[in-house]
Amino acid sequence: MFWPVPMYLPLLVSAVLALVAPWVGRRMPPRAGAWAMVCAAVVAAGTWATELAILAFTAVGQVPLVAEQGPWSVRALAAEDPVSRKTAAVCAGVVLLVVVSLTAASWRRGRALVDAWRECRHIAAGGDLAVVDDPVPAAFAVLGMPGRVVVSSGMLRLLDGPERHALLAHERAHLRHRHHLFSLVLHLTAAVDPLLRPLERAGAFAVERWADEEAGAVTGDRRLVARAIARAALASGRPKQAALSATGGPVPRRVQALLAPPLRRPDMMVAAFVVLMLACCASLAVTAHDTERLFEAAMHAHTTAARLHTR
Secondary structure: OOOOOHHHHHHHHHHHHHHHHHHOOOOHHHHHHHHHHHHHHHHHHHHHHHHHHHHHHHHHOOOHHHHHHHOOOOOHHHHHHOOOHHHHHHHHHHHHHHHHHHHHHHHHHHHHHHHHHHHOOOOOOOEEEEOOOOOOOOEEOOOOOEEEEEHHHHHHHHOOOHHHHHHHHHHHHHHHHHHHHHHHHHHHHHHHHOOOHHHHHHHHHHHHHHHHHHHHHHHHOHHHHHHHHHHHHHOOOOOOOOEEEOOHHHHHHHHHHHOOOOOOOOHHHHHHHHHHHHHHHHHHHHHHHHHHHHHHHHEEEEEEHHHHHHH
């Protein structure tokens, strides 16, 4: 007998992981928190999408044309299937929406990255730094081969020497650690599972905080970094979608974090992340195994019926 509770358990565990991860991640050091939240987002989104596909296939498998490809018995599958056809149909519809949402999000974000790269590749650069003659204060990092830090003349005039050093250290940290990829993964997983949108925001904040702390380590003065990003944010507009900027995210919270002592990594929170992610994977493995047994039983019933028919 195949019971419905284990069938739906991965959805429950992935929802718990999606809801708990932002709260836990914000209480970890930025680097560890960013990695933990990206891993949690991938596991939660993967569990969510795979479980929906499994539930949907229990109904798809009862379509005679599909059953013939198995082959398995439609009657035996329907008799043992713990998922109602209506529920499976809803899951199939959600899977279709997930595919459409992921495709659209990938297209939009990919196009934004390419547009930003094309816009900046012709700017004369000295190493990884490109200065544009623009009175509007702006500074951001653009992923590419190689990546570039783009800063306007207005931003350079706004900040003094040490503040400019802190700002550039922040932007270079984005390039060095490939923070654009962190943001991309978080954005796409949130497109797969809407419950991950708070995690996407928390992860984006952790990425900016990671760059803040890197700049603090480079300059040796976290208060200087706080002053630099505060002044830059007051004078700057909204950064480009595909660019990472020192003026991105909730700047007052970032300044407050820089003025406070650095966070220490809480081992219990790391353990909680690991346990929840392992629970997602384990529950999905159990569901996949039960589903496999369900179809094996239907295949056995089909084979038995065929033998009796040939006698």
